[in-house]
Amino acid sequence: MSVLRPLDKLPGLNTATILLVGTEDALLQQLADSMLKEDCASELKVHLAKSLPLPSSVNRPRIDLIVFVVNLHSKYSLQNTEESLRHVDASFFLGKVCFLATGAGRESHCSIHRHTVVKLAHTYQSPLLYCDLEAGLQWCNHGSLQTRAPGLK
Amino acid sequence: MDSYNAPESTPSASSRPEDYFIGATPLQKRLESVRKQSSFIPTPPRRKIPQCSQLQEDVDPQKVAFLLHKQWTLYSLTPLYKFSYSNLKEYSRHLNAFIVAEKQKGLAVEVGEDFNIKVIFSTLLGMKGTQRDPEAFLVQGLILSPRLEYSGTILVDCNLCLLGSSDPSTLAFQVAGTTGACHHTRILSKSQLPSENREDKVLWTGWFCCIFGDSLLETVSEDFTCLPLFLANGAESNTAIIGTWFQKTFDCYFSPLAINAFNLSWMAAMWTACKMDHYVATTEFLWSVPCSPQSLDISFAIHPEDAKALWDSVHKTPGEVTQEEVDLFMDCLYSHFHRHFKIHLSATRLVRVSTSVASAHTDGKIKILCHKYLIGVLAYLTELAIFQIE
Numbered sequence: 001m002s003v004l005r006p007l008d009k010l011p012g013l014n015t016a017t018i019l020l021v022g023t024e025d026a027l028l029q030q031l032a033d034s035m036l037k038e039d040c041a042s043e044l045k046v047h048l049a050k051s052l053p054l055p056s057s058v059n060r061p062r063i064d065l066i067v068f069v070v071n072l073h074s075k076y077s078l079q080n081t082e083e084s085l086r087h088v089d090a091s092f093f094l095g096k097v098c099f100l101a102t103g104a105g106r107e108s109h110c111s112i113h114r115h116t117v118v119k120l121a122h123t124y125q126s127p128l129l130y131c132d133l134e135a136g137l138q139w140c141n142h143g144s145l146q147t148r149a150p151g152l153k
Numbered sequence: 154m155d156s157y158n159a160p161e162s163t164p165s166a167s168s169r170p171e172d173y174f175i176g177a178t179p180l181q182k183r184l185e186s187v188r189k190q191s192s193f194i195p196t197p198p199r200r201k202i203p204q205c206s207q208l209q210e211d212v213d214p215q216k217v218a219f220l221l222h223k224q225w226t227l228y229s230l231t232p233l234y235k236f237s238y239s240n241l242k243e244y245s246r247h248l249n250a251f252i253v254a255e256k257q258k259g260l261a262v263e264v265g266e267d268f269n270i271k272v273i274f275s276t277l278l279g280m281k282g283t284q285r286d287p288e289a290f291l292v293q294g295l296i297l298s299p300r301l302e303y304s305g306t307i308l309v310d311c312n313l314c315l316l317g318s319s320d321p322s323t324l325a326f327q328v329a330g331t332t333g334a335c336h337h338t339r340i341l342s343k344s345q346l347p348s349e350n351r352e353d354k355v356l357w358t359g360w361f362c363c364i365f366g367d368s369l370l371e372t373v374s375e376d377f378t379c380l381p382l383f384l385a386n387g388a389e390s391n392t393a394i395i396g397t398w399f400q401k402t403f404d405c406y407f408s409p410l411a412i413n414a415f416n417l418s419w420m421a422a423m424w425t426a427c428k429m430d431h432y433v434a435t436t437e438f439l440w441s442v443p444c445s446p447q448s449l450d451i452s453f454a455i456h457p458e459d460a461k462a463l464w465d466s467v468h469k470t471p472g473e474v475t476q477e478e479v480d481l482f483m484d485c486l487y488s489h490f491h492r493h494f495k496i497h498l499s500a501t502r503l504v505r506v507s508t509s510v511a512s513a514h515t516d517g518k519i520k521i522l523c524h525k526y527l528i529g530v531l532a533y534l535t536e537l538a539i540f541q542i543e
Binding site for chain 1: 411412413414415418483487497499500501502503515
């Protein structure tokens, strides 16, 4: 019952909801803030979570996109992501899941090899985007649920 | 560091020119897979545990004893162009002149105490992994201490030389006795005596080596000498001066080699796996927690026999280390720490690893403690250096 399913609820009118899952609250908050600043055709809602499963007590709208934020500097965030992936229904992976790897720029601080994350994204057939949340946000269009290109850089 | 096996996509038909990529370097394999537009998912690397048998053949432990127990700063070096082992004496003289010129640059006429620095190039026999590896060589900067009776005369003569010449780069050659008054040559012939009366203090040491550098050796042509790993001990300014000379003379490039946390955990696993008769130091890890206002350091020290016992319980394949074993080893340490202190060490950054074999810091500083596994330690560092060059 704690598995997240894509078609559980009815879609809201002209709204999109994104769920960001990651261990570092500050980074997620930063990412959410700049996402909301962007100009968007429909109404955008961003939910933040440390890990899945989400508590069932809260009434929330249907999730349209899940973004798993993996910090390449900490193995803990990778382990957390792997744990959370178990609570996502398989039909979500048909284009509604995205992986975001941060911290690849500072090679000397990396404790996870890049290929580990590439393999993870490849296993789940979902796009992988690299970004650097510390230097400045590079945000891509949130509406791009279309192509699946493994290993984007 | 990515000595990966062939990519997952099936090998191409034998008539295509891409065939020669079968034995290619990791960089070439990656480029090839990009061209084919296949997804390159490499299998995790397996590495050999350093064996102590490799060093024994022609290296005298006494000779390499000066390499141990010293803190070395690591650099990676691109291949040297037109370097020859027979010209070492000439290189010593040129480098000597260069250093003297650099030190004199911008200074008023002054008799500096560094004027009697001598640089020696020598080869280090036996510091190689396979027969194909080029010989390692050593550069040492020594301070010559002149005999006291002559020190006054040396000073006076040098002063005259400085005022007389306008071109600093030929300065040392003049002092070296090609021209000048007869008392110049007399002093120099005295200083070439065997050094019983002289104590030369080693000011700076640097050595170049290449251990198991096959992937790099295959790609460069004959004129280049591949010695990708450079270790330096001594003042940073001297390293910079000597580096500049090498860069100008041999058209190569130095860059500092930083070791990231991923590689440090590999080193920890490989060095714990080495069989040692007795342990000289505890196995110690240092993590840095980035928190404001100032970062916190967590140090975890383990008795080396306990670390070895943990490794033995994790280790499956004899003689080889795999990614899963390294991860499992580190996860055991993390979960043990978490159980006692409720801190997730996996969210922090591994900064320093120190075992009885060697100790390494993420800034690229290394200290080797055991001569048996010297080659093994250097082999991994060479791999990192080659990866950085590529």
